[in-house]
Amino acid sequence: MRPVAVIGIGKTAFGAFADRDLRSLAVEAGEKCLADGHVSPSQVEAFYLGNFAGPSFVGQNHLAPYIAGAMGINGVACTRFEAACASSGSAFFHAVSAVAAGLYDVVLIDGVEKMTSQTTPKVTEILASAGDTCGEVRAGATFPALFAMIARRHMFQYGTTRQHLAAVAVKNHANGALNPQAHMRKVITMEQALNGKPISDPLTVYDCSLISDGAAAVLIAPLERASEFTDKPVKVLGIAQTSDHLALDEKEDITTFRAVVEAAKKAYKMAGVTASDIQFAEVHDCFTIAEILATEDLGFVKKGEGGPYALEGRTCLRGERPVNTSGGLKSKGHPVGATGTGQICDVVMQIRGEAGERQIARNKLGLAQNLGGSGATAVVTILGAA
Amino acid sequence: MSGVVYTETVVHAAPEQFVADAPYQLAIISLENGKRLTARIDGARVAIGDAVEFVEDRSGIPFYRKA
Numbered sequence: 001m002r003p004v005a006v007i008g009i010g011k012t013a014f015g016a017f018a019d020r021d022l023r024s025l026a027v028e029a030g031e032k033c034l035a036d037g038h039v040s041p042s043q044v045e046a047f048y049l050g051n052f053a054g055p056s057f058v059g060q061n062h063l064a065p066y067i068a069g070a071m072g073i074n075g076v077a078c079t080r081f082e083a084a085c086a087s088s089g090s091a092f093f094h095a096v097s098a099v100a101a102g103l104y105d106v107v108l109i110d111g112v113e114k115m116t117s118q119t120t121p122k123v124t125e126i127l128a129s130a131g132d133t134c135g136e137v138r139a140g141a142t143f144p145a146l147f148a149m150i151a152r153r154h155m156f157q158y159g160t161t162r163q164h165l166a167a168v169a170v171k172n173h174a175n176g177a178l179n180p181q182a183h184m185r186k187v188i189t190m191e192q193a194l195n196g197k198p199i200s201d202p203l204t205v206y207d208c209s210l211i212s213d214g215a216a217a218v219l220i221a222p223l224e225r226a227s228e229f230t231d232k233p234v235k236v237l238g239i240a241q242t243s244d245h246l247a248l249d250e251k252e253d254i255t256t257f258r259a260v261v262e263a264a265k266k267a268y269k270m271a272g273v274t275a276s277d278i279q280f281a282e283v284h285d286c287f288t289i290a291e292i293l294a295t296e297d298l299g300f301v302k303k304g305e306g307g308p309y310a311l312e313g314r315t316c317l318r319g320e321r322p323v324n325t326s327g328g329l330k331s332k333g334h335p336v337g338a339t340g341t342g343q344i345c346d347v348v349m350q351i352r353g354e355a356g357e358r359q360i361a362r363n364k365l366g367l368a369q370n371l372g373g374s375g376a377t378a379v380v381t382i383l384g385a386a
Numbered sequence: 387m388s389g390v391v392y393t394e395t396v397v398h399a400a401p402e403q404f405v406a407d408a409p410y411q412l413a414i415i416s417l418e419n420g421k422r423l424t425a426r427i428d429g430a431r432v433a434i435g436d437a438v439e440f441v442e443d444r445s446g447i448p449f450y451r452k453a
Binding site: 137 | 392393394395396397398399400401402403404405407409410412413414422423424425426434446447448
């Protein structure tokens with residue numbers, strides 16, 4: 001297998017854009033990415049698209065060639081990947097695998113979602129289709145409900161508190177306020193976070209990520225060719241995608257995502273590093289409890305210690321291991337199909353030293369963790385300075 | 387079949403088809419046969435560890451209540 005490098009990144013802002021359609025967002029991110037990597041559309045040998053629910057949100061199918069064609073990418077393999085909120089993480093994993101195997105050299109991965117043209121109850125219903133529609137969803141489960149039930153059990157088993165959850169929201173909003181591309185650039189207080197409108201007990205509106213529009217793209221090539229395109233390549237040191245049962249009621253222990261634990265183990269092994277080597281991370285905080293689980297499942301702390309880890313400020317921008325310096329899904333926004341590639345872009349920006357006001361000093365080894373559904377898909381990527 | 391509440395939540399923000407039901411309690415129940423099931427709770431709210439019993443199936447949704 002050949003070492004692979006990220007040679008370009010490109011993102012739209014995340015937000016609610018009434019005047020933008022799905023394709024224009026994906027094209028904007030893709031074209032920014034090609035420009036960043038000094039690659040022309042005719043040099044792209046394959047196009048991998050992550051998108052969760054374009055057909056349901058905007059009624060458009062056959063999205064990969066639809067978007068690629070608008071960028072002038074034609075005559076190559078263009079494929080859409082769907083893995084719920086890990087759609088573009090999965091697209092990235094498969095693209096890296098193809099380049100590593102020698103199938104292609106220059107590959108563009110794009111992720112996109114256009115969500116805000118639907119009402120919140122309709123969005124809730126579309127998102128719920130990533131759960132088991134013959135079981136939990138039929139009974140009335142929403143994604144906030146599934147993660148609320150995870151939170152309740154985590155509280156019961158480990159003494160996690162509402163304050164622990166709120167600490168994640170406060171931190172991520174503080175980081176997002178520094179990110180010019182974030183959906184909600186608003187600092188919130190602990191008191192606000194604790195007194196939000198209830199969504200699904202014990203989660204309030206401040207525990208939930210945002211419904212957003214947006215796109216994010218990544219360009220990759222074999223490391224040996226990276227210098228042809230950029231003077232700031234970032235190495236893909238380790239990557240793994242894993243799976244678990246879709247339904248929450250089929251998992252033995254819902255306080256851990258087994259798929260994340262397994263993906264992390266594989267990615268660490270591939271990169272030749274351990275959890276303690278990771279200097280910073282972008283994790284999948286679709287709900288505040290999910291960030292607590294992530295820091296535990298990635299091995300940053302022991303199981304059950306994720307709540308205090310957040311509350312003590314150890315994951316904040318100036319903490320020992322900053323988590324979600326971008327603002328995370330909570331504040332940056334969560335256009336679900338764009339989230340995986342968006343996280344890769346955010347880690348790359350930190351490694352390149354281009355994160356502006358939220359730039360951290362220990363920025364040489366970063367991790368991205370992308371989650372699909374309530375843990376049925378996990379993608380963990382470890383990136384390092386080349 | 388009866389069981390014990392493994393975890394629960396009260397849903398306030400419902401999906402489109404259940405907006406009229408909100409707020410409603412949802413629980414994962416550990417059944418006597420060792421399996422788990424996601425069900426609605428009828429009547430009084432339940433907490434983790436509470437014993438519950440089957441009430442009825444309503445349009446394919448299993449309903450349980452505090453035993």
